[in-house]
Amino acid sequence: MRSSASVARLLAATEAETESFVYIANIRKSFTARGRELQAIDEITLNLKRGEFVAVVGPSGCGKSTLMMMVAGLVPPSDGQITIKGEKVTQPYTDVGVIFQRDALLEWRTVLDNVLLQIDVRRLKRANYHQTARNLLTQVGLGGFENYYPWELSGGMRQRVALCRGLIHDPSLLLLDEPFGALDALTREQMNLDLQQIWLENRKTMLFITHSIWEAIFLADRVVVMTPRPGRIAAIVDITLPRPRRLAVRETPQFGNYAAVIREQFQSFGLLKEN
Amino acid sequence: MSPVNPNAAAGLLSTSSRLSTYFYPAITALIIFAIWEAVTQASWVSPLILPSPTIIIATMVDKLPLLLQMGGVTALEFLLGFALSVAVGIPLGALVVYARPVELAIYPLIVAFQTMPKAAVAPILIVWLGTGISSKVLIAFSIAFFPVLIDTVVGLRSAQPETIHLIRSMGGNSLQVFWYVRFPNALPAIFAGLKVASTLAVVGAIVGEFVSSDRGLGYLVLVANGQLETPLVFACVVMLTILGVVFYFLIELIEKLVVGWHVSARQIEGLAGH
Secondary structure: OOOHHHHHHHHHHHHHHHOEEEEEEEEEEEEEEOOEEEEEEEEEEEEEEOOOEEEEEOOOOOOHHHHHHHHOOOOOOOEEEEEEOOEEOOOOOOOEEEEOOOOOOOOOOOHHHHHHHHHHHOOOOHHHOHHHHHHHHHHOOOOOOOOOOHHHOOHHHHHHHHHHHHHOOOOOEEEEEOOOOOOOHHHHHHHHHHHHHHHHHHOOEEEEEEOOHHHHHHHOOEEEEEOOOOEEEEEEEEOOOOOOOOHHHHHOHHHHHHHHHHHHHHHHOOOOOOO | OOOOOOOHHHOOOOHHHHHHHHHHHHHHHHHHHHHHHHHHHOOOOOOOOOOOHHHHHHHHHHOHHHHHHHHHHHHHHHHHHHHHHHHHHHHHHHHHHHOHHHHHHOHHHHHHHHHOOHHHHHHHHHHHHOOOHHHHHHHHHHHHHHHHHHHHHHHHHOOOHHHHHHHHHOOOOHHHHHHHHHHHHHHHHHHHHHHHHHHHHHHHHHHHHHHOOOOOHHHHHHHHHHOOOHHHHHHHHHHHHHHHHHHHHHHHHHHHHHOOOOHHHOOOOOOOOO
């Protein structure tokens, strides 16, 4: 039997070799719903390198949101384990920014106070982060809106505030669960460009959950394609499009090839039927 | 994103629409009073049954010291009863949400207790606590506290799961989840409960005075009614209405100050959907 110290050394060694940042090892997850055991995730093993942008696409109900919740330490896996920076995740992981599809802004706080919520809950000094918050808001085009309340903003603006809230404490990992899924097409494209810009500037490790094939290809270094429930990894597609990527990249043959590969995966599940 | 004038969103209702919120109901009330006055002046109805508005106002002016004194007694009763409802209802609501044993063992009993008509229990409370103020306070409390409790429970449970996950991912504990999310999120519901409770507390105080008392507006209604002083009965009712309305709007004012961010308190549309 190996001692835990040697296991830790072993993990540290693997991390050094592969620059592993988030290591998802043989994860399974099942829920009990109405007295019936429901398998959400069959078995997933995935490695996120430091500074890598990984997108997960899959049909709805394939457990991709659950996967993100498990990486965040908000939901425990039924089997297998997740390690971040070599440490097993057993409770909410806090060196992280989490962005949900619903922006989860607190209606009673102004835009600035919503961003600073991150600072308040962590019991950090507000004064040290005021300027950072203002800079972030300006960067996403919300300069001058600091004292607005969420209900005074459009959906896209609200999600930008949520993005700033997820970035203000400079986390090394960003978890995004269909963050732009509720936005209109134009706003969504703008948000994709902005997110790419943010990532290019500070290279945080990103786990981006989406159901949009083109959004995944546009943003990610690697696209993980998941099967319908119980979710497994069907394919991992390396995206080597040069950065910064422009919207026109979608019209290139290379982009089309990626989209075709992923779409064929979906078709092989019987999800897209053309006739 | 189009630039928006930051002052535009901070504006209040325009003067014209503010006026119309008071103007139209005032006109309706005036018409009703005019008909009432005409009917009673024409002696179609006996003043013993329905005194005219002018007689009621004259009685109010005439008996103002008495009405104020009795009104003060009743006001103290329902204010204490209301305060007790808040002091018990909100913490108990939090316990129901946070402590499983309380939810399982006590909450159903409280709900069952609520279906019992409090007016029927009032005489027993008088026997237990005497005819003084404490029995009225307790009756007011027993009627008023239920909406506070229920709305606190509903409010605390209505937090968006994402917001709770968010606090957790920031390293927040249960207390912080309560303080940053659950409690502020519950405030609109709690205030809805408080508004209902405010009117119920007045009812409770009057029921208590009806059963047994030697002071208060409810007592004065009984005495005046017994002596066929119908104008004084009406004067008492008007006084009670004024007290109730003032109390209600006081709570609504506090609500506006505390939860002005909530959708029910908003006066203008934001950029959402534009």
